[in-house]
Amino acid sequence: EVQLLESGGGLVQPGGSLRLSCAASGFTFSSYAMTWVRQAPGKGLEWVSTINADGGSTFYADSVKGRFTISRDNSKNTLCLQMNSLRAEDTAVYYCAKYSSDWYDDYWGQGTLVTVSS
Amino acid sequence: EIVLTQSPATLSLSPGERATLSCRASQSVSSYLAWFQQKPGQAPRLLIYDASNRATGIPARFSGSGSGTDFTLTISSLEPEDFAVYYCQQRGNWPRTFGQGTKVEVK
Numbered sequence: 001e002v003q004l005l006e007s008g009g010g011l012v013q014p015g016g017s018l019r020l021s022c023a024a025s026g027f028t029f030s031s032y033a034m035t036w037v038r039q040a041p042g043k044g045l046e047w048v049s050t051i052n053a054d055g056g057s058t059f060y061a062d063s064v065k066g067r068f069t070i071s072r073d074n075s076k077n078t079l080c081l082q083m084n085s086l087r088a089e090d091t092a093v094y095y096c097a098k099y100s101s102d103w104y105d106d107y108w109g110q111g112t113l114v115t116v117s118s
Numbered sequence: 119e120i121v122l123t124q125s126p127a128t129l130s131l132s133p134g135e136r137a138t139l140s141c142r143a144s145q146s147v148s149s150y151l152a153w154f155q156q157k158p159g160q161a162p163r164l165l166i167y168d169a170s171n172r173a174t175g176i177p178a179r180f181s182g183s184g185s186g187t188d189f190t191l192t193i194s195s196l197e198p199e200d201f202a203v204y205y206c207q208q209r210g211n212w213p214r215t216f217g218q219g220t221k222v223e224v225k
């Protein structure tokens with residue numbers, strides 16, 4: 001059974017940093033691209049970042065480019081999102097998701113809440 | 119950036135009725151479109167990928183159609199558990215984009 005468990009969310013002040021992690025199990029982690037999607041309170045879904053299977057290619061939304069860094073450790077089956085220079089508008093539930101071989105988000109974690117506020 | 123526009127914003131229907139949801143892209147995404155279902159407090163769930171392929175475990179009452187810029191998600195006969203928010207998403211171009219969602223509510 002595919003399982004994705006996010007951690008690392010919490011309350012942080014504007015300008016601060018946070019590192020999210022996603023522990024993956026139930027599939028061959030090193031074979032699939034992974035992604036982060038966020039959802040602000042009461043709002044829709046927003047794609048944040050994607051990393052390919054071997055970590056050699058990364059993609060970012062313009063809203064986070066230069067501030068967020070996606071990475072993965074295939075030896076530990078872990079996906080990470082380093083978030084710097086956080087803003088109030090980054091407040092959201094952050095989901096990690098696995099991509100299928102067709103690059104669709106086929107499995108999702110339950111999300112971790114990031115709140116940026118003073 | 120490809121903009122996806124979903125309509126209607128809200129669909130009020132009764133169990134057993136047919137639901138038809140629309141997603142229009144600002145430029146062609148070929149068939150690289152997915153549909154997701156999200157219930158309150160839950161993560162999204164993949165329903166349809168490549169415009170018309172049902173994801174694993176998705177009931178046959180869910181079907182998708184379309185290509186290019188116009189796509190439709192149809193729920194043939196609404197079950198109580200189908201009342202939720204539905205999002206379309208394109209993977210034809212970076213950045214990935216989602217529609218704003220259609221809420222299917224009980225009439």
